[in-house]
Amino acid sequence: MTRTPVNVTVTGAAGQIGYALLFRIASGQLLGADVPVKLRLLEITPALKAAEGTAMELDDCAFPLLQGIDITDDPNVAFDGANVGLLVGARPRTKGMERGDLLEANGGIFKPQGKAINDHAADDIRVLVVGNPANTNALIAQAAAPDVPAERFTAMTRLDHNRALTQLAKKTGVQVSEIKKLTIWGNHSATQYPDIFHATVAGKNAAEVVNDEQWLAEDFIPTVAKRGAAIIEARGASSAASAANAAIDHVYTWTNGTAEGDWVSMGIPSDGSYGVPEGLISSFPVTVKDGKYEIVQGLEINDFSRARIDASVKELEEEREAVRALGLI
Numbered sequence: 389m390t391r392t393p394v395n396v397t398v399t400g401a402a403g404q405i406g407y408a409l410l411f412r413i414a415s416g417q418l419l420g421a422d423v424p425v426k427l428r429l430l431e432i433t434p435a436l437k438a439a440e441g442t443a444m445e446l447d448d449c450a451f452p453l454l455q456g457i458d459i460t461d462d463p464n465v466a467f468d469g470a471n472v473g474l475l476v477g478a479r480p481r482t483k484g485m486e487r488g489d490l491l492e493a494n495g496g497i498f499k500p501q502g503k504a505i506n507d508h509a510a511d512d513i514r515v516l517v518v519g520n521p522a523n524t525n526a527l528i529a530q531a532a533a534p535d536v537p538a539e540r541f542t543a544m545t546r547l548d549h550n551r552a553l554t555q556l557a558k559k560t561g562v563q564v565s566e567i568k569k570l571t572i573w574g575n576h577s578a579t580q581y582p583d584i585f586h587a588t589v590a591g592k593n594a595a596e597v598v599n600d601e602q603w604l605a606e607d608f609i610p611t612v613a614k615r616g617a618a619i620i621e622a623r624g625a626s627s628a629a630s631a632a633n634a635a636i637d638h639v640y641t642w643t644n645g646t647a648e649g650d651w652v653s654m655g656i657p658s659d660g661s662y663g664v665p666e667g668l669i670s671s672f673p674v675t676v677k678d679g680k681y682e683i684v685q686g687l688e689i690n691d692f693s694r695a696r697i698d699a700s701v702k703e704l705e706e707e708r709e710a711v712r713a714l715g716l717i
């Protein structure tokens with residue numbers, strides 16, 4: 389049977405994450421090995437030539453699933469008929485830039501992209517924001533797309549989730565596949581809270597297996613939360629292949645579902661669960677079935693976790709206030 393190709397729009401396509409991402413999308417890893425794709429690459433005008441170079445390389449791979457590549461600097465063209473939007477391109481913080489300047493510069497990117505999604509994307513559009521500050525950029529794009537259901541706008545915390553899986557696996561001496569039900573709460577920033585209290589290690593409660601609150605507070609949490617900065621320090625550039633990998637994981641799970649007895653972390657609009665104010669795009673534990681995610685309900689939150697979730701949520705609220713004051717939402 390011939391399937392209709394899925395239109396996947398990638399912004400910042402000529403950047404480092406774009407380079408690590410596009411070939412994996414074209415090979416079928418984003419949506420499935422039997423799903424044909426058409427790629428739309430959005431870049432700023434000066435980077436169009438580099439995007440063309442990447443497209444030449446994509447052609448040279450002769451991917452059987454890749455049914456077309458369009459390159460543009462116009463968001464309205466890039467999102468026309470888009471089924472999946474991967475919003476990677478963002479304005480990095482440069483020397484002397486204040487946080488407000490960064491939010492304002494990103495507003496100039498994510499507001500028009502949100503509007504283009506609102507006006508031109510397919511009815512089933514799903515959006516993943518990778519570009520930082522990812523949660524608040526997702527909020528800006530979502531606010532500019534009032535006709536698209538809010539839950540279609542998500543922010544990436546799957547990289548943090550994957551980082552936490554490996555750190556816990558190393559500590560407990562198991563393979564990552566033996567760890568289930570780990571959660572990242574809050575913002576994709578240094579305030580995020582990787583929570584092992586509901587996680588299991590080879591079927592046993594992870595916090596009990598670890599039994600070391602000092603390691604948790606002074607090693608595990610800061611290692612996961614500051615891993616992005618540690619990669620920048622080591623590589624001289626921010627994480628790219630692991631970020632692309634997490635974007636693939638995020639969309640694959642959103643489309644194909646979570647495994648029985650496990651969940652993943654996604655930055656999604658809060659419905660008020662766990663005391664996170666409604667509408668904030670915050671990371672939660674979610675299960676996915678039939679293309680729809682649901683927040684895992686009924687988890688008991690102890691005082692250790694509560695304080696950390698609240699701190700990250702407070703930061704998200706401050707970011708929301710800042711973009712509100714700038715008229716971006």
Ligand SMILES: NC(=O)c1ccc[n+]([C@@H]2O[C@H](COP(=O)([O-])OP(=O)(O)OC[C@H]3O[C@@H](n4cnc5c(N)ncnc54)[C@H](O)[C@@H]3O)[C@@H](O)[C@H]2O)c1
Pocket residue numbers: 399400401402403404405406430431432435476477478479480497517518519520521522544545547548576626627628631
């Ligand atoms: N959420 C996460 O876990 C996570 C992880 C790693 C990196 N990031 C973020 O992802 C973003 C991209 O990282 P990178 O390493 O690929 O950066 P990069 O600088 O290599 O590439 C970014 C690309 O975006 C393009 N761009 C800028 N403005 C654009 C616009 N308006 N429309 C389309 N394209 C535009 C640039 O021309 C550039 O090619 C950064 O904000 C980074 O901080 C997020």
Ligand SMILES: O=C(O)C[C@H](O)C(=O)O
Pocket residue numbers: 520547615616617619626627631
């Ligand atoms: O780009 C960054 O600031 C870091 C990135 O978000 C990461 O988590 O690796």
